[in-house]
Amino acid sequence: MPSTRRWWPLLAIAAAIAIAAGILVRQVGTQGASPREATQALAKAAFRDLKGAPVSLADWKGQVVVLNFWATWCPPCREEMPALMRYQQRYAPNGIQVVGIALDEPDKVRAFGEELKVNYPLLLGGTELFKLMTQLGNRAGALPFTVIVDRQGNFAAAHLGALTEAQLEKLVAAKVPS
Numbered sequence: 001m002p003s004t005r006r007w008w009p010l011l012a013i014a015a016a017i018a019i020a021a022g023i024l025v026r027q028v029g030t031q032g033a034s035p036r037e038a039t040q041a042l043a044k045a046a047f048r049d050l051k052g053a054p055v056s057l058a059d060w061k062g063q064v065v066v067l068n069f070w071a072t073w074c075p076p077c078r079e080e081m082p083a084l085m086r087y088q089q090r091y092a093p094n095g096i097q098v099v100g101i102a103l104d105e106p107d108k109v110r111a112f113g114e115e116l117k118v119n120y121p122l123l124l125g126g127t128e129l130f131k132l133m134t135q136l137g138n139r140a141g142a143l144p145f146t147v148i149v150d151r152q153g154n155f156a157a158a159h160l161g162a163l164t165e166a167q168l169e170k171l172v173a174a175k176v177p178s
Contacts, residue, residue, distance in 0.1 A: 038155035041135035047123040
C-alpha cells in the first residue's frame with residue numbers, strides 16, 4: 001500500500017486551488033455594477049414567457065421581485081428551486097414575487113417546471129442574458145444568480161450562487177424596507 005505522505009502535497013495544492021477559485025468567483029462574481037446602471041439595465045430587459053409572450057419587470061410594478069437566473073442543466077440551480085418555491089408561497093401575500101429566468105430551451109424549462117410544480121413564473125432568455133447578468137454585477141457569468149428589485153423597480157441586491165430560504169430572507173430584509 002503506497003504511503004499517504006506522497007499525496008499530501010498534491011492534496012494541499014488542490015485544496016489551495018479550490019479555495020482560490022472560490023474566492024475569485026466571489027470577488028469577481030458580483031462587482032462593478034452601480035445601482036443606477038443595474039436599474040437601467042433591468043428597466044430595458046425584456047423576456048418571454050413559456051408561450052412566447054413578452055414580459056418585463058413593469059408587470060410586477062409595486063412588488064419586490066426576486067429574479068433568479070438559472071438553467072435546467074445547472075445542478076445548484078435545480079437544488080435551490082424548492083427553497084425559492086417555499087419563499088414564493090410564504091411571501092407572495094406580502095407583495096414579493098419570485099421570477100425564474102432560464103437560460104435554456106423552452107421545452108426543457110416547461111417540462112422541468114411542470115415536474116417540480118414551480119409556483120412562480122418561469123421566463124426565457126437567450127444569450128443576451130449573459131450581458132444583462134454582467135450589467136447586474138455577475139462578472140463570472142455563472143449560475144445561479146439572483147437579483148433583488150425593490151418596489152420602485154430599483155436594483156437592490158445581487159447574489160451569485162445557490163441561496164437557501166434563510167439566506168434569501170436575510171438578503172431581502174436587509175436590502176428592501178418592508
